Amino acid sequence: MACHVRAVSKLPEDMAGHVPTLQFSMRLLLSPVTAVTCNEQFEIIDNAAIGIENNCIAFIEKSTPELRRTFAPDETIGGEHLVALPGLVNTHTHAAMSLLRGYADDMPLEEWLHQKIWPLEAHLNPDDVFIGTQLAIAEALRGGTTCVADMYHFYESGAKAYIESGIRACPGGVLLGFLPQAQKRIANAIAFARDFRGAGDGRISPMLAPHSLYTCDKNHWRAMLDGAQGLGVGIQTHVSETRREVKDVFDSWGATPVQTLKNIGALESPLMAAHCVHLDERDFEIMQESTPIFGRTFRVLHNPTSNLKLASGFAPVTEMLRREITVGIGTDGAASNNDLDMWEEMRLAALIHKGVGNDPTAVSAREALQMATIGGARCLGLDSQIGSLEVGKRADIAILNFDAPHLQPRHNVVSHLVYAAKAGDVCATIVDGKILYRNGQLQTLDEAEIRDAAARIAERLVNAVH
Amino acid sequence: MACHVRAVSKLPEDMAGHVPTLQFSMRLLLSPVTAVTCNEQFEIIDNAAIGIENNCIAFIEKSTPELRRTFAPDETIGGEHLVALPGLVNTHTHAAMSLLRGYADDMPLEEWLHQKIWPLEAHLNPDDVFIGTQLAIAEALRGGTTCVADMYHFYESGAKAYIESGIRACPGGVLLGFLPQAQKRIANAIAFARDFRGAGDGRISPMLAPHSLYTCDKNHWRAMLDGAQGLGVGIQTHVSETRREVKDVFDSWGATPVQTLKNIGALESPLMAAHCVHLDERDFEIMQESTPIFGRTFRVLHNPTSNLKLASGFAPVTEMLRREITVGIGTDGAASNNDLDMWEEMRLAALIHKGVGNDPTAVSAREALQMATIGGARCLGLDSQIGSLEVGKRADIAILNFDAPHLQPRHNVVSHLVYAAKAGDVCATIVDGKILYRNGQLQTLDEAEIRDAAARIAERLVNAVH
Numbered sequence: 001m002a003c004h005v006r007a008v009s010k011l012p013e014d015m016a017g018h019v020p021t022l023q024f025s026m027r028l029l030l031s032p033v034t035a036v037t038c039n040e041q042f043e044i045i046d047n048a049a050i051g052i053e054n055n056c057i058a059f060i061e062k063s064t065p066e067l068r069r070t071f072a073p074d075e076t077i078g079g080e081h082l083v084a085l086p087g088l089v090n091t092h093t094h095a096a097m098s099l100l101r102g103y104a105d106d107m108p109l110e111e112w113l114h115q116k117i118w119p120l121e122a123h124l125n126p127d128d129v130f131i132g133t134q135l136a137i138a139e140a141l142r143g144g145t146t147c148v149a150d151m152y153h154f155y156e157s158g159a160k161a162y163i164e165s166g167i168r169a170c171p172g173g174v175l176l177g178f179l180p181q182a183q184k185r186i187a188n189a190i191a192f193a194r195d196f197r198g199a200g201d202g203r204i205s206p207m208l209a210p211h212s213l214y215t216c217d218k219n220h221w222r223a224m225l226d227g228a229q230g231l232g233v234g235i236q237t238h239v240s241e242t243r244r245e246v247k248d249v250f251d252s253w254g255a256t257p258v259q260t261l262k263n264i265g266a267l268e269s270p271l272m273a274a275h276c277v278h279l280d281e282r283d284f285e286i287m288q289e290s291t292p293i294f295g296r297t298f299r300v301l302h303n304p305t306s307n308l309k310l311a312s313g314f315a316p317v318t319e320m321l322r323r324e325i326t327v328g329i330g331t332d333g334a335a336s337n338n339d340l341d342m343w344e345e346m347r348l349a350a351l352i353h354k355g356v357g358n359d360p361t362a363v364s365a366r367e368a369l370q371m372a373t374i375g376g377a378r379c380l381g382l383d384s385q386i387g388s389l390e391v392g393k394r395a396d397i398a399i400l401n402f403d404a405p406h407l408q409p410r411h412n413v414v415s416h417l418v419y420a421a422k423a424g425d426v427c428a429t430i431v432d433g434k435i436l437y438r439n440g441q442l443q444t445l446d447e448a449e450i451r452d453a454a455a456r457i458a459e460r461l462v463n464a465v466h
Numbered sequence: 467m468a469c470h471v472r473a474v475s476k477l478p479e480d481m482a483g484h485v486p487t488l489q490f491s492m493r494l495l496l497s498p499v500t501a502v503t504c505n506e507q508f509e510i511i512d513n514a515a516i517g518i519e520n521n522c523i524a525f526i527e528k529s530t531p532e533l534r535r536t537f538a539p540d541e542t543i544g545g546e547h548l549v550a551l552p553g554l555v556n557t558h559t560h561a562a563m564s565l566l567r568g569y570a571d572d573m574p575l576e577e578w579l580h581q582k583i584w585p586l587e588a589h590l591n592p593d594d595v596f597i598g599t600q601l602a603i604a605e606a607l608r609g610g611t612t613c614v615a616d617m618y619h620f621y622e623s624g625a626k627a628y629i630e631s632g633i634r635a636c637p638g639g640v641l642l643g644f645l646p647q648a649q650k651r652i653a654n655a656i657a658f659a660r661d662f663r664g665a666g667d668g669r670i671s672p673m674l675a676p677h678s679l680y681t682c683d684k685n686h687w688r689a690m691l692d693g694a695q696g697l698g699v700g701i702q703t704h705v706s707e708t709r710r711e712v713k714d715v716f717d718s719w720g721a722t723p724v725q726t727l728k729n730i731g732a733l734e735s736p737l738m739a740a741h742c743v744h745l746d747e748r749d750f751e752i753m754q755e756s757t758p759i760f761g762r763t764f765r766v767l768h769n770p771t772s773n774l775k776l777a778s779g780f781a782p783v784t785e786m787l788r789r790e791i792t793v794g795i796g797t798d799g800a801a802s803n804n805d806l807d808m809w810e811e812m813r814l815a816a817l818i819h820k821g822v823g824n825d826p827t828a829v830s831a832r833e834a835l836q837m838a839t840i841g842g843a844r845c846l847g848l849d850s851q852i853g854s855l856e857v858g859k860r861a862d863i864a865i866l867n868f869d870a871p872h873l874q875p876r877h878n879v880v881s882h883l884v885y886a887a888k889a890g891d892v893c894a895t896i897v898d899g900k901i902l903y904r905n906g907q908l909q910t911l912d913e914a915e916i917r918d919a920a921a922r923i924a925e926r927l928v929n930a931v932h
Contacts, residue, residue: 101874102881106820106830138871308821309885311828338885339872344810352818354572355774362777364572405604406805406889408567408917409924415568419775419804423872424890451874458875 028052028433029073031063033399034413036085038373038388042366044413050084052395055201055433060389077428081403083413085369086388087146087168087396087429088342089376092236092274092301092330094174095150095158096124096132098139099457100335109242109310117335121153123464129154131453133161138445139340141167141437143423144398146430149272149301149330149380151209151236155192163200166436166444168396170380171196172209172236175224177216186220190227197233203432205233205382207272212238213249213257221264234270234381236301240283241275242312258283258298262290267297270381274301274330276320277313288323299326299379302371304348306332318353318362328376329368341423346372350418365418399428494518494899495539497529499865500879502551503855504839508832510879516550518861521667521899526855543894547869549879551835552854553612553634553862553895554808555842558702558740558767558796560640561616561624562590562598564605565923566801575708575776583801587619589930595620597919599627604911605806607633607903609889610864612896615738615767615796615846617675617702621658629666632902632910634862636846637662638675638702641690643682652686656693663699669898671699671848673738678704679715679723687730700736700847702767706749707741708778724749724764728756733763736847740767740796742786743779754789765792765845768837770814772798784819784828794842795834807889812838816884831884865894 031049037060049063051071061067068076104116124132129152140148149170150158162169173189175182193206210216210224228235240246240257253260259282261267267290279287290298302315320327329349331340350368354360377387386396400417404425407416429437436443497515503526515529517537527533534542570582590598595618606614615636616624628635639655641648659672676682676690694701706712706723719726725748727733733756745753756764768781786793795815797806816834820826843853852862866883870891873882895903902909 098871099875100877101872101886102876102878105878105881105885106827108826112826135871135874142871305817308817309826311820311824311826313824314821334886338881341872341888344813347810348814351771351774352821354777355780355818356822358777358779360574360578360775360777361572403913403917405564405601405608405913405916406567406807408601409565409920410568411566411924411928412568412571415571415804419571420567420800422807422888422890424888447869447871450871451869454875458877462877 026054027071027073028395028430028435029068029071029076029078030082030084030397030399031068031076031078032080033078033082033084035060035389036083036369036413036417037390038086038370039390042370048084050389050397052430052433055394057389057391057393057395059391077399081401082427083400083402083417084389084397085400085417086373086386087398087431088144088346088372089147089328089380089387090140090145090331090340090342091149091272091328091376091379092303092332093136093148093150093340094152094333095136095148096129096152097333097335098135098340099124099128099132099454099461100333101338103335103462105309105338112310119465120461123461124153126154126157128457130157130161131450131457133158134165134445134450135454136334136340137161137165137167138442138447138450141165141429141442142426143341143343144400144426144429145340145342146396146398147376147380147382147386149207149236155189159192159196159199159204162204164444166203166434167431168203168386170205170207172207174209174211175216175220176211177220182220183223186223186227190231193227193231193233197231201432205380207234207236209236212245213253213260214245218264221266225264225266225269228269234272235266236272236274239273239276240278241307243278246278256280256283258286262286270297270299272299272301272379274332275303275307275312275315276300277307277315279316284319284323287320287325299328301328301330301379302349303330303332304345304352306336308352309336314352314356317349318357318359321363321367326375326378327371328379329372342372343421343423346418365415368418369414395430395433397430398426399430400425401427492520493537493539494861494896494901495534495537495542495544496548496550496863496865497534497542497544498546499544499548499550501526501855502549502835502879502883504552504836505854505856508836514550516855516863518896518899521860523855523857523859523861525857543865547867548893549866549868549883550855550863551866551883552839552852553864553897554610554812554838555613555794555846555853556606556611556797556806556808557615557738557794557842557845558769558798559602559614559616559806560618560799561602561614562595562618563799563801564601564806565590565594565598565920565927567804569801569928571775571804578776585931586927589927590619592620592623594923596623596627597916597923599624600631600911600916601920602800602806603627603631603633604908604913604916607631607895607908607911608892609807609809610866610892610895611806611808612862612864613842613846613848613852615673615702621655625658625662625665625670628670630910632669632900633897634669634852636671636673638673640675640677641682641686642677643686648686649689652689652693656697659693659697659699663697667898671846673700673702675702678711679719679726680711684730687732691730691732691735694735700738701732702738702740705739705742706744707773709744712744722746722749724752728752736763736765738765738767738845740798741769741773741778741781742766743773743781745782750785750789753786753791765794767794767796767845768815769796769798770811770818772802774818775802780818780822783815784823784825787829787833792841792844793837794845795838808838809887809889812884831881834884835880861896861899863896864892865896866891867893
């Protein structure tokens with residue numbers, strides 16, 4: 001039942017003081033719980049016992065008195081009303097945009113970006129991003145999200161917030177090629193990825209994050225790709241989000257975004273493509289050739305709320321699943337969502353493709369849950385570590401209290417998780433074996449302090465642009 | 467500040483014993499709260515005081531010490547973190563289908579109905595419907611829904627649950643014309659509407675509920691329309707939910723569902739039309755001519771989740787709003803949703819029409835909130851009583867705790883209510899001046915008892931069909 005995890009932290013010296021010694025049980029037992037494993041067989045184990053030793057799952061099987069006695073846990077969490085599943089994986093967000101939540105809605109994309117979002121973002125500083133990221137983490141942990149892929153500015157501040165909070169994260173410095181000193185920014189982003197790889201006891205997996213093909217040019221992309229391949233880290237970018245983007249990329253690169261990515265060698269590294277709304281048949285073929293079952297690299301990050309709210313369209317997820325393309329789910333930033341609630345995204349992923357495809361069998365509850373867990377882990381290249389409840393994997397677990405009226409009667413746990421459960425049903429969130437959220441209380445973050453700080457920052461930002 | 471409400475209960479003698487004497491403050495003060503009134507001017511009052519005397523709103527204005535002293539409340543609820551808005555109005559559901567939640571998903575409509583839903587429903591009895599309705603009410607009250615329009619079988623049992631719980635409801639006996647003794651069923655439904663009108667201290671407003679034009683024939687409709695007009699109650703029915711329905715109705719009645727309703731005189735009574743997904747230009751003209759601003763009667767009950775889940779399509783809500791047609795929001799039953807969460811419906815109503823219409827300005831947050839409150843009240847003919855926070859209206863109020871991370875910072879309360887708030891943020895639900903839910907505790911329902919009873923019923927039903 002042992003579980004060995006290499007300590008691979010390469011955190012710079014000046015950050016070392018920020019890593020708290022988290023209080024946690026060395027041996028934590030979840031028993032009895034209904035375990036929705038999301039493993040290859042999609043096993044659901046009633047009356048299960050999940051043993052957690054240090055930061056890994058030591059066993060998961062039917063609960064017996066013998067098992068419970070042998071394991072001798074320091075702490076036990078259990079009850080017939082509890083359902084445990086892999087922590088949700090938010091594959092695409094801009095975490096500190098939580099500070100802009102509700103600042104501008106119901107506007108055309110260009111006006112929204114140019115008149116509202118970018119002017120406000122111009123006044124952000126690293127301390128703001130630290131608070132905004134903490135705010136995003138607080139929301140994530142409360143809702144059972146255990147891993148966040150985040151592309152944003154002042155990423156060192158974001159990473160500090162991730163490390164301190166105990167959550168798992170894939171941070172990347174977003175590059176907008178039109179900002180000054182782009183090559184210096186790229187060098188910094190690569191240095192960040194190198195230095196923070198494995199930080200936070202291995203919880204931090206940096207990525208590189210060129211914003212898109214329409215905001216970064218060939219030189220930017222070449223430098224980013226070389227950096228990613230040199231370090232063996234993945235690239236996250238926006239791909240075919242809007243019709244206009246597809247047209248603009250075609251005009252400047254001579255091919256669709258997906259085809260351009262192939263042409264420039266971007267599919268030789270793991271490529272996390274957010275959105276993928278507007279695709280043609282050749283795009284699909286490239287994505288399909290590049291799926292992990294062929295040892296390749298194209299992963300789709302589906303953001304249903306953001307695509308609706310910004311009127312980008314409906315990503316053809318049913319077709320992606322039919323072609324066995326790897327798909328995960330993301331919330332996008334809180335300025336275009338306006339929350340970071342993976343339960344809502346999962347539910348939407350299961351609903352909208354039925355409606356738009358006129359097919360009530362499209363994207364089943366099981367498929368939606370897989371996208372939000374193991375699918376997301378595959379997208380981030382972390383599926384050997386997280387995304388399912390299996391022996392030897394890191395203990396990233398969401399526990400739901402199934403007592404609420406909207407989860408009665410319990411005809412089907414998976415249906416309930418996707419079509420009825422809410423972030424508020426999460427009663428405990430465990431990351432890397434540590435309980436980070438429990439019964440309304442975050443264990444590593446001070447919510448009142450974050451709330452006050454966020455309010456002050458929001459006021460300052462709004463005053464700065466008025 | 468007085469508020470006179472006529473007691474109009476015509477509850478049959480044998481039901482009188484079921485009406486509990488609810489404990490409540492004679493004078494309840496909400497202060498300070500942010501009041502989102504949803505009145506004609508859509509006023510939002512910061513630091514507001516809302517005085518509730520008996521079951522009505524006695525005043526709503528800026529909070530002052532003088533006001534608070536003069537009112538001398540028996541109880542005060544307040545805090546800067548509290549946002550009060552009109553209780554949400556669920557205009558279309560089949561409440562006791564909560565018992566079938568998650569029993570069958572991701573299936574084609576016909577197969578779902580014929581092989582799963584109807585066979586299980588055949589084993590329902592009145593006691594089951596009582597429990598199923600209680601389960602639905604528990605979910606509604608926890609999420610700030612204060613009024614429910616419910617069409618289902620064994621409606622006397624449903625009404626009993628509504629009356630006892632203290633919630634406001636518009637129950638109607640659903641008529642499927644192909645069931646035996648249809649005319650006797652119609653007579654019973656009319657007698658029910660007559661006897662229960664004004665029951666529960668005026669909280670019960672029955673309606674008649676022919677299922678649809680494709681399940682009820684001319685004689686059924688004639689009898690229902692005569693009954694409705696005789697009593698002055700409204701009719702609720704399913705209209706143009708699927709393409710197949712439109713075709714079937716055209717084949718048997720010679721016109722679209724909306725045009726047929728006009729042809730048979732159904733628009734001479736208030737007509738609550740659930741779904742309205744597939745409409746032509748003439749349908750729109752009829753709906754527009756019949757909107758309340760012309761003193762007429764066509765009201766649309768929009769059910770976004772159900773329309774997606776059953777792949778019915780997207781109701782053209784943007785166009786309805788442009789034409790000033792009255793639109794409310796409903797959850798439909800929990801077998802096709804799978805919950806009764808009006809926050810999710812409101813959010814979807816604001817999101818999907820942007821996506822499908824390629825217009826990020828479609829259905830603003832304000833419009834979505836209006837549909838879920840005053841719009842719903844208009845649909846049910848109750849807008850003189852509920853749907854907005856205004857002096858003299860019944861005190862049906864949802865109070866949200868805005869402290870959660872997903873509601874920070876508070877750039878825009880209305881945006882947060884629609885795009886970020888969740889049912890779980892509701893910390894108190896007041897109906898007719900009585901606090902029915904507060905901080906996790908329902909005041910008139912025993913959740914553990916309902917949960918156990920629902921589990922037993924579900925087991926019995928499933929065993930009966932296997």
